[in-house]
Amino acid sequence: MTSETPQTTANGIDQLSTRLGYLLKHAHLRYAETSAEALAPLGLNGRELAALAVLAEDVPLSQLEAAGRLGVDRTTMVALVDTLEAKGLAERRRSPLDRRKNVVQLTEQGRTLLNDAEHVRLAAERRFLAPLPEEEAEALLRALRILTAIES
Amino acid sequence: MTSETPQTTANGIDQLSTRLGYLLKHAHLRYAETSAEALAPLGLNGRELAALAVLAEDVPLSQLEAAGRLGVDRTTMVALVDTLEAKGLAERRRSPLDRRKNVVQLTEQGRTLLNDAEHVRLAAERRFLAPLPEEEAEALLRALRILTAIES
């Protein structure tokens, strides 16, 4: 990716750097890079870590429930659980209450790795947000939480 | 996409809704929807509009220069210019100064559509940011500009 700092135009049209779509996309791309580098030594990507965190909840979740929390669909969740299972981080078993459902739970190894990876993630987030004054970083997170909430 | 509002966990691990990667990704996905809906009647997507804006600069750009401004690579730029040309919005011609380069410029139709589309885009951005108090919206844009700038 050959991204460059966008330039000012002289024709009265808003600069590219003020386009919300561009800003959100490239902020995400840049964070994804930072995050991927940080997590790579642990053999995880960001989505797998998010899945581990969701599956670590006290109430065991079915694949469909976990997919809902992650904002992915159930076909994507199948592959995600496949990966976690192949790495020995999670296990599926048929729910005794509803045999259509898989209950997915972390293994001991999964819990340990989750703990380590969360520290790595937090450090990566802090590094990424470091160019912002603390107040601005908090305002950013607050704004993003509002904008991503699914209203009504 | 079955996205749901993430839930609080009870095990001390940060909630999904505080994950920076999740927030940036889903904020972008939600804005992309809003933007796509708004631009669809004009027969444009967000990237095509951004390309039109870049190509409307006073100094005519080559494909590679335009690609740099947009943050895409030159192979992607080929298809983008193909699309704009097929819609009658832009034209490539060989640069007389360096015949390896294509100078890409908007047609009259392209300029007119750009003007209309920019109004539509601005309205869509305002609608998307409407849930935020004005100060928070400005803080968000300021923060994103800092985070997306390619430093040193």
Added chain:
DNA sequence: TATTGTTATACTCTATAACTATA
């Protein structure tokens, strides 16, 4: 009939490699 998990499939976006014409 509806739901959950699964598989196969397709579509978009993007990146890489190789070719051409020009410098």
Added chain:
DNA sequence: TATAGTTATAGAGTATAACAATA
């Protein structure tokens, strides 16, 4: 040799449709 544009191709990521098992 290096650069700009192009083409072909392959890899993610995601979505849709259809099927099996279960409710």
